[in-house]
Amino acid sequence: MEFMSYKLLGSEVWRWLVAAGILVFVGILFQLLLRAITRKLRAVVEKTPTRFDDLIVDLLRKTRFLFVFVISLYAGSLVLTLPAAADTVLRIIFVVALLLQAGYWGNAFVEFWVNRTVKKRMAEDAATATTMAALGFVAKMAIWTIVILVALDMFIDVTAVIAGLGIGGIAIALAVQNILSDLFASVSIIVDKPFVIGDFIIVGDQMGSVEKIGLKTTRVRSLTGEQIIFSNSDLLSSRVRNYRRMFERRIAFNFGVAYETGPDTLEAIPGIVEGIVQEQSDVRFDRCHFKSMGDYALSFETVYYVLVPDYNVYMDIQQAINLGILRAFAERGIEIAYPTQVIYTRSENTDS
Secondary structure (H helix, E strand, O other): OOHHHOEEOOEEHHHHHHHHHHHHHHHHHHHHHHHHHHHHHHHHHOOOOOOHHHHHHHHHHOOOHHHHHHHHHHHHHOOOOOOHHHHHHHHHHHHHHHHHHHHHHHHHHHHHHHHHHHHHHHOOOHHHHHHHHHHHHHHHHHHHHHHHHHHHOOOOOHHHHHHHHHHHHHHHHHHOHHHHHHHHHHHHHHHHOOOOOOOEEEEOOEEEEEEEEOOOEEEEEOOOOOEEEEEHHHHHOOOEEEOOOOOOEEEEEEEEEOOOOOHHHHHHHHHHHHHHHHOOOOEEEEEEEEEEEOOOOEEEEEEEEEOOOOHHHHHHHHHHHHHHHHHHHHHHOOOEOOOOOOOOOOOOOOOO
16 A cells, blocks of 8 residues: 555656546547447438538547547546646647647538538539639648647747748748649639639640649549649640530531532532531531532532530531431432542554
8 A cells, every 4th residue: 555655756656546547437438429429410410401410420520539538638637746847748738639639620620611512513613613622722721720830839939930931931932833833823723713623625635524623733534534634834834725615616517529410419509408407406507618629529618506515416416417418419319429530541543
């Protein structure tokens, strides 16, 4: 029993044992309560249309073990009589753990808000969804910046450090100028919105649908399935064609008929093609002309507009027009030209 009365750092051994017991008890109890509450709320979440309970579940899941341990440690220390220095260190650890946990909770809140807003807005306005995702990242940066500055303020003079970074920031900016260039490019893309998530774009000889606009890169899913990653600064310096914002598509196509086709039939062909084009829906006919006399064909050029931007709709219309022209020409005996070569030979009779 004398051993239990022996003092260690100002407190008896039995107090240290009691503190250890409180630490273990509070830690286990805290974890069990978190799991039980989370399990109960998950069952409620599936039955309610509101999103507030979803947020609570997300916040509980973001509660870190370090935070639980520090709370248990602080609870155990209440039965101890510690030196002033040890008590100060313990309080600092508790406050830092609380700040870090607040950062995790704030991060979870921003993620919940952004994901909910993006899912709601994606179908209505992809540009707004893109902006919200970027604002979410800025909000997370602000939260962690505040957490780090408040934590550092407990150890050092943060004002002096920030003032000192003014000079060193120039050297850092020069070292990371490419990263900063992409960062400011991403801000420009988000604000100016030359394209948003879901748009189909062509950059140089690369094309695909925009999947994500990040701080440094933009990711595009190509037609063949692979992901193409563009630097944001490269995108801003390139000519980007955004096909999703196309309100109508101009189509020009050519065909040729054989030279044996008579003038009256040639004169009737533009009217035949016009009728075939106007039979299609979502189409505005522009013109059809006898364009030129080529090496092996009499060429016609036709121009029309598809009134919807969908590429599949355009291909369906073009296919219907091609089939209509072939059927109409077959009924009238008009021959579609193909590369041919006619050789004329002349024989000369000579007296032997």
